[in-house]
Amino acid sequence: MDRRTLLKTALVLPLLPLAMKVDAFVTGEGRWLKPGAAGWPTDADWEALNRLVGGRLSIPKNPLLDPATREQALAHIGNQFYVGDQPGLTQTGAWYRAWTSTPSTRVLAAESAQDIATAVTWARQHRVRLVIKGGGHSYLGASNAADSLLIWTRRMNSVDLADGFVPQGAKAGTAGVPVAHVGAGAMWIDAYHAVTTMGGRYIQGGGCTTVGCAGFTNGGGFGSLSKGFGTGASNLLEAEVVTADGKVRVVNAFQDPELFWALKGGGGGSFGVITRLTFRTHYLPQLVGIVRGSITADTDEAFTALVAQVMRHFRDHLCNPNWGEQLEFHGDRRVDIRMLFQGLGEDQAQAAWQPLIDWVAARKAYTWSDAFWMKSMPTRHFWDLNFFQEHGLKWAVPDNQPGTPAYRMVWAGDQEQVGAYIHAYTSAWLPSRLLKEGNVGTLATAIVEASRSQGFALHFNKGLYGASDETLARARDTAMNPEVLDAFALAIIATGGPAVFEGLPDAHRDDVKAQRNEENVRKAYARLTQVAPGAGAYFSESDFFQKDYKKAYWGTNVARLAAAKRTYDPDGTFTVRNGIA
Structure with a gap:
């Protein structure tokens, strides 16, 4: 399965001197x-x-x-x-x-x-x-x-399920909820195995299975189905954290609430060292499904019309809690569909796509260069390597180290991330107003023209417009930029090269190509964001050189985060790139 393949998109600011260290x-x-x-x-x-x-x-x-x-x-x-x-x-x-x-x-x-x-x-x-x-x-x-x-924290890898959890310090009578207690060293495949494959519950984690649960949550944390279940940060109920004074604190909405709030999307490594997290778990949908396909247009004019229609189709049929993941737009006049669904049967999912399928079929300017394809499976087995192997599915690759847990796997499309040399990477939240009928044409033109410089993707699960009121309310109580609540998608524009670890045979840092790619990404970002000037960015997937990064990452929450920083880390013991200082 082609999951979040590395470096599909990015944003970059004017070049800095290469001599800078x-x-x-x-x-x-x-x-x-x-x-x-x-x-x-x-x-x-x-x-x-x-x-x-x-x-x-x-x-x-x-x-x-x-x-x-x-x-x-x-x-x-x-x-x-x-x-x-x-x-x-x-x-x-x-x-x-x-x-x-x-x-x-x-x-x-x-x-x-x-x-x-x-x-x-x-x-x-x-x-x-x-x-x-x-x-x-x-x-x-x-x-x-x-x-x-x-x-x-790699050795602090534990995942334990519990029913009826009530945070420390909660008022008498507070209702308990099912949770997972997760150690700071756990990766999402560890959590998925314990919570979903073995426990039959859903936990909102990340797409890449080797991402650490703690850093993911500090950054905000989107998964494939975040329109349905929220962000990692919005599902955090309690955390154990070591602060700059050397104290081990258990924080939640009742104990050190400002620190707890800051940990929910305020940026990894800025407020302390998380040692344990407690996440709300959800009912497990019966099915999860995959939709794939590619449509190619034969002229520039036809491609613009296709992109406009695709965005209308998303607005009318897919912008809801059942759908997640992305559409990719390429300079060869191609749209790639890479979507997931939950809470629907295959007949319902097919019906959601049929209007677009019929629209394409009625016009000679379009070809399914990669045939429309759909597949569903029990959600309990979505991260189950044994299930994939029994059914001959090649979507996942096992951990081939001797003696490691047999359940550990990564999506096949994520393998290329190891050691990668990022040339440019950034993101921008696109507001819901762009989906209005009077704006769709303008949005489509921007997408098409940006893709000529650099192909990129719209990640619909990384914008919460279309989510339920409950999901939005929980996300509103995090430190993330409130723009995410009205964003229908996160645009990611990025590019990079193969692994460059020192000591790797034939490793080569092609800086001539890197500079050219960076310039292309910068052009694509500039064109796309003409329709969303000043768009915010997602902390965990953003530009190293992000302009006005505090406003981009946290928006109106910056002052509150700064106050928490002064309270819990006044001397700046914890400092990271583009963090709250």
């Missing part, structure tokens, strides 16, 4: 010491910390550069699970003119909140920069920094 882009410059500076921890200082955390401190290495691990690394470097198991690697290899994956000075393989509290206090006292990594998927490089202490 990554450190110039990092907020908090001068706040932390660097090796060799007066006061930098001695080996004895590091060893003292190691004793305090039970021997769980080590020096992380790039396994491709270590003779002892190189052979194994070469055998598994294309496996996202393997990469996630290496404290010296991140899932993305580099971003043009921005950052390159580099191991930290030390890593704490944390096993408890107390381990993390000890490390946070020590790092603050010694002025050592902290970096947090769960899944390691941060496109902005938040889990990557040389000369830092990496808090690595």
Whole structure:
């Protein structure tokens, strides 16, 4: 299954000088010491910390550069699970003119909140920069920094289901709800296996199965079916978090409510280190389905008419809680359909698409270059590798490391993400007014003209216009930019190249191509956003060089987030690129 294939789209601002170094882009410059500076921890200082955390401190290495691990690394470097198991690697290899994956000075393989509290206090006292990594998927490089202490939560991987959960500090009589308690090191495939495959419930996670649950939620967190079930942030009911003062806090709507609110979409790594999350779980729809196909137009005029009709069709038949995922628009006059549905039978799903199918069939200017195709399956098996293998489905790829859990899999289309070199990546929420009949033609023209510079996708599940009132109310109580409530889709425009991990044979950073691609993405973004000037962006999938990033990510919530930051981290112990400072 072609799930969220990496780098379909992006936005970029005017080029910065190529000579600029990554450190110039990092907020908090001068706040932390660097090796060799007066006061930098001695080996004895590091060893003292190691004793305090039970021997769980080590020096992380790039396994491709270590003779002892190189052979194994070469055998598994294309496996996202393997990469996630290496404290010296991140899932993305580099971003043009921005950052390159580099191991930290030390890593704490944390096993408890107390381990993390000890490390946070020590790092603050010694002025050592902290970096947090769960899944390691941060496109902005938040889990990557040389000369830092990496808090690595991979070992804190647990998922436990419970009924009748009531948050700590809640008023007497508060009704309990079914939940999943998720450790900070859990990936979404771990949660899906426990909650859905084994537990028969739905949890709102991310599309990519190796994304960490904690960072996903800090960023807001969209999944394929977010119009139906909301964001990860809106389903968070409680969290355990270590704050800058070294305290372990249990926060929710009743205890430290402003910190809890800030954790729900306020940006990963800005307010503390999450050690455990408690998510609301939902009833499990009986079926989930996939719709695919590609339509090609034979003239520019016909392509514009097709795009306009496709947007009308989405507005009238698909902009509701039953549908998610994306449409892709390409410069060769092609629209690719990559959609999912839940809560419908195949007959109902077919009926939702039939008007567009009939419209295309009645016009000679269009061809189904990839035939319309639909398939449904029991939702309980949607993340069930064993089910796929029993039915000969090639959508998923197992974790091929010996001794790893048999349920672990990634979508086949996500494999290309490992080590990728991002040339440009950004996003923009498109407001619902663009779907009005008087605006659809203008929107279609913008889409067509933008796609000539760079193909891109509209992710309908990453805008909540068309969701239920309940879903919108929960999302409104998060720190995300309120624009998401009225956005019918998130446009993502991006591009990149193959893996560039240091030590990878034949790895090549083609910066000439990267600059050309960046310029194309920038042109496409500029053209598309002419119909949505000042559009907000999604923190977790956005431009490293995002202009006015606070307004773009959080809109009217910036002041409230800044107040929470001053309360819980007044000295800036936790600082990330494009975060609240």
